[in-house]
Amino acid sequence: MKRIAVLTSGGDAPGMNAAIRAVLNQGMHHGLEVYGVYHGFQGLVEGDLRLLTVNDVHHQIKLGGTLLHSARYPEFKERKNQERAIEQLKKQKIDGLIVIGGDGSFQGALSLTKLGFPAIGIPGTIDNDIPGTEYTIGFDSAVTVALDAIDKISDTAASHERTFVIEVMGRHAGDIAIWAGVAAGADAIIIPEESFDMEQVAYTVRAGRRSGKDYSLIILAEGAMAVDEFVAEFKEHVPEQSVRGVALSHIQRGGAPTARDRVFATSMGAKAVDLLLEGQAGVYLGINEERVSIFDIVETLEKNEHKVREDLYKLNLELTDRDL
Amino acid sequence: MKRIAVLTSGGDAPGMNAAIRAVLNQGMHHGLEVYGVYHGFQGLVEGDLRLLTVNDVHHQIKLGGTLLHSARYPEFKERKNQERAIEQLKKQKIDGLIVIGGDGSFQGALSLTKLGFPAIGIPGTIDNDIPGTEYTIGFDSAVTVALDAIDKISDTAASHERTFVIEVMGRHAGDIAIWAGVAAGADAIIIPEESFDMEQVAYTVRAGRRSGKDYSLIILAEGAMAVDEFVAEFKEHVPEQSVRGVALSHIQRGGAPTARDRVFATSMGAKAVDLLLEGQAGVYLGINEERVSIFDIVETLEKNEHKVREDLYKLNLELTDRDL
Amino acid sequence: MKRIAVLTSGGDAPGMNAAIRAVLNQGMHHGLEVYGVYHGFQGLVEGDLRLLTVNDVHHQIKLGGTLLHSARYPEFKERKNQERAIEQLKKQKIDGLIVIGGDGSFQGALSLTKLGFPAIGIPGTIDNDIPGTEYTIGFDSAVTVALDAIDKISDTAASHERTFVIEVMGRHAGDIAIWAGVAAGADAIIIPEESFDMEQVAYTVRAGRRSGKDYSLIILAEGAMAVDEFVAEFKEHVPEQSVRGVALSHIQRGGAPTARDRVFATSMGAKAVDLLLEGQAGVYLGINEERVSIFDIVETLEKNEHKVREDLYKLNLELTDRDL
Amino acid sequence: MKRIAVLTSGGDAPGMNAAIRAVLNQGMHHGLEVYGVYHGFQGLVEGDLRLLTVNDVHHQIKLGGTLLHSARYPEFKERKNQERAIEQLKKQKIDGLIVIGGDGSFQGALSLTKLGFPAIGIPGTIDNDIPGTEYTIGFDSAVTVALDAIDKISDTAASHERTFVIEVMGRHAGDIAIWAGVAAGADAIIIPEESFDMEQVAYTVRAGRRSGKDYSLIILAEGAMAVDEFVAEFKEHVPEQSVRGVALSHIQRGGAPTARDRVFATSMGAKAVDLLLEGQAGVYLGINEERVSIFDIVETLEKNEHKVREDLYKLNLELTDRDL
Known part of the structure; x- marks a missing residue:
């Protein structure tokens, strides 16, 4: 593996830039070239990608939004678009893809993996609504x-x-x-x-x-x-x-991402690169017990539901429970 | 004059607390006792006032809102309520009142002055919509x-x-x-x-x-x-x-008032005390050319209109003027 | 148990006020009266404590510092001061104490427990340097x-x-x-x-x-x-x-405590009250895996050391590893 | 005049980017091309300048620092460097220069003007220490x-x-x-x-x-x-x-420049372009009475001194004046 690519998909979330920067830096650490795909899956299908440099990302770690731009693109469910995406990636000799987004975006990553192109997901959404992981980039x-x-x-x-x-x-x-x-x-x-x-x-x-x-x-x-x-x-x-x-x-x-969002985005961005190099695909990352965890996209999304912190909800009921 | 009082009226605005604190501190500088009237003109009519101490105000300079609470009270237009207000003030041997609020509040101050009780206004509103002054507390x-x-x-x-x-x-x-x-x-x-x-x-x-x-x-x-x-x-x-x-x-x-809001609120709060001691009443303060100015309530509110910064509006038109 | 008390000790940390408020609110939920001890252990020895009301704490949840004031007081290691502290507590018919502070403060809590007065610790320090727990109030x-x-x-x-x-x-x-x-x-x-x-x-x-x-x-x-x-x-x-x-x-x-500091401070404050009512003492709380944990003061402080996140340290070495 | 250039010099100050953006936008409004000189006067001498586009500046209005980079360069006092600077400008067919910086930077602008190349200064320094103007970019x-x-x-x-x-x-x-x-x-x-x-x-x-x-x-x-x-x-x-x-x-x-710094930086940036087009040079801009003012560099810097707000200093003495 000599070249990988990264894209952001779905709603933007503060910390996505920190993940992108970590993908680039960890890629450089491993001697890879890293391409940025602009405008999410649509940009991927249309070949809107180019080599990232340190200069593209190093200021952005402290900025909200996503430097790669993002978009919703339901048409990526169609097989012909998935195949075109892989063509575009192969044209640039790219061998792996990291997708930062919500669970819908992970299905896009999965569909590429099923067609033989390794892809890995990183949870980026302010809603914190992804099964398996207790944390998603942007929530904090x-x-x-x-x-x-x-x-x-x-x-x-x-x-x-x-x-x-x-x-x-x-x-x-x-x-x-x-x-x-x-x-x-x-x-x-x-x-x-x-x-x-x-x-x-x-x-x-x-x-x-x-x-x-x-x-x-x-x-x-x-x-x-x-x-x-x-x-x-x-x-x-x-x-x-x-x-x-x-x-x-x-x-x-x-707004500027919090330290927590940047640190976990950085952790997951780097880990995603390591996993691609290890030959993993069809998985996504998350944070449990304050450390990076790995989830199978099919297994986890099908069999799990996101759960809120019911204990905190009940705590608030107790703290406000008093007689009139 | 041995005792004065201060109230906030109308919508709250960041910096009102800095003005209240300045009224107290400048009052102390002149050897006065300063009373706080709670809940605006309604509180005044109902006698909801008490002696302020440094402890009531010194942390509040950095906090938004108003420690005296505020409220709208259109009933203060009725003469009987104005008279009751003066009774409440005299009961506490208070000889002057400072009213922090919008131009509606200044009419309340004016009505007291007309009945022989000296009152002075300080512009406190985020809207910046008071004639005469270029600045109102909370705008910045x-x-x-x-x-x-x-x-x-x-x-x-x-x-x-x-x-x-x-x-x-x-x-x-x-x-x-x-x-x-x-x-x-x-x-x-x-x-x-x-x-x-x-x-x-x-x-x-x-x-x-x-x-x-x-x-x-x-x-x-x-x-x-x-x-x-x-x-x-x-x-x-x-x-x-x-x-x-x-x-x-x-x-x-x-939110926390800006430096500018605190500095000008402080300037006007102190000046209002000085003016009461000089025997002035029926006026309100403002900021023009970055310094405290004095306006006659009747004259200024009747004959002037608030003007926006038309020059800045036009500047923006120029800066965005380009060909398609 | 009808009355409990709470104090803050050592360096102040944002979120301490949220913990104090939670102790009061959870106490009220259980029908307890909650006393605030001012100026830490020194205030305890000198009897500087009084009944807390909702009015004392409800605005403070969003403010840094500690409304109970804090101080270092090495003299609390002396047995006579510990005994005087218990006298002061008993004089007010208080049966349990919650101490918010660093590991030095926990030793104070432990010494009271050993003398028969139940006390529980909550970790409050920006340094995050307390063994056992991954998190201390103020760190975030x-x-x-x-x-x-x-x-x-x-x-x-x-x-x-x-x-x-x-x-x-x-x-x-x-x-x-x-x-x-x-x-x-x-x-x-x-x-x-x-x-x-x-x-x-x-x-x-x-x-x-x-x-x-x-x-x-x-x-x-x-x-x-x-x-x-x-x-x-x-x-x-x-x-x-x-x-x-x-x-x-x-x-x-x-500065204003972050959401994370307020949420965990609130969780631990409430839990400390529950534990006192269950008859526990000589323990302190912490956060592991994002949930409240309980640690024995003697056991944990003696046998454990605080550990930094070595994995994050190494991650940064990798991310910055590139050829000159 | 078809082409102008802009540079930042001396210590950076929040709002400089807003001024640069205004120079570009106002230039476009007047049909000019605007060049950015990188690294201050040193970059000017070395010919480190290039055409600015909207893309270079439109995000930066909300960011601190200066996108053109800045540096101190005392060597610009030497005539040969001034002449080389003018050569570099003429090579690009640039006919006017806007210098954002402190009073030292204005001397640089003045020396160019004296050699026949029109230059105008905009006060950018957090210190607010420039004679004539009550305000400098970055102070707020x-x-x-x-x-x-x-x-x-x-x-x-x-x-x-x-x-x-x-x-x-x-x-x-x-x-x-x-x-x-x-x-x-x-x-x-x-x-x-x-x-x-x-x-x-x-x-x-x-x-x-x-x-x-x-x-x-x-x-x-x-x-x-x-x-x-x-x-x-x-x-x-x-x-x-x-x-x-x-x-x-x-x-x-x-940090992000305040609204005030951005508004006045924008006002002065646009005005500087207008003045160059009107044929003015050897002057600098400022803000007095909340509006843009124009000052002759020689006259004002020689005959005036910066004055602090002594009235505010004295106000603070009064407000803290109380008996022990």
């Missing part, structure tokens, strides 16, 4: 940005003794809501994985105020309910309160 | 937060080569949009003070892409149009592009 | 602040094509240096746990420049060498370069 | 970073009830110290422009503690005294206190 940064925004909003909440309902990202997963919610000292955390009772939430918010809090925070995962809908319904349960809703939206995807 | 912090959010969003915008329309605060004024927009290198800035042509905006965005930009930003003042409405209409003009809308919302009100 | 925040500072310095480094040697905290441990160093893409990381060769560092820095980097970063743990000394010696090995040294110093101890 | 960012660091340190200061002496940058000017000091609520601000009495400082610090503060801050401009020296001397005056010194050092030069 997204929680950090969400928490910073919630802290800011709590200044206004306190000044006006208001209740704020704050919608955070996460697609179908409640991970960002749980971590940001516990960290913010939220009165309630609403996630798609757990049912909730609006009257119980109202009780908890009221009990918090009664105990001396001058504001209340409800952190709502986007996968559970839209914030406007929640606020409209919730207001009926607390007619005495001033309630506002805010959707944090796209700020959660951007 | 709001622009800072907005810009930080826009920078974060631009990471995603670049990764996906998207156009983002970002709605910022400012009520009827375009100031936050102009400053954040110029600072972000926006393709277009839309403010209530200036008309715009959707097709022209589309042209500019396209010309920017043509010139080499991998993303586009449109900064939209909330007073001009709602972001969803704008995006829906704009999409028809750029059907080839991926366009997203984001409303930054309440994060812009919170 | 310290790495975050250090990395942010390093990123800032790299702007200047790149502008002037300079090499910066940046000294980070960590006492005798290299943890902050390793995490911040890998995250920053450092050319070299110098820690007390690993020997290094100045000429080899010079080679790596030169090879990095040769490969296209326009600046170089060396992250130096304070436990390994003082920055001025390092720079003086290093300059002799790279006479052609512009080299500067910076000690980040105390900024690393402060 | 440096104050922002310094204040953020001071806020962080105050967390530790409060936790341990300590006095911190914090050295900030500014070369011979006290501007950063004054703005950051007032904003931080410092007990004392020490600047080179004003003498001070160590015993008086000690009195103020003690009086602050007496009034209820749980920590003290002294902000020290580097031009006044080195922090270690100050601390050593100060400790003798407050033997009862725990006093620590910190030099903030190079972090103050880096």
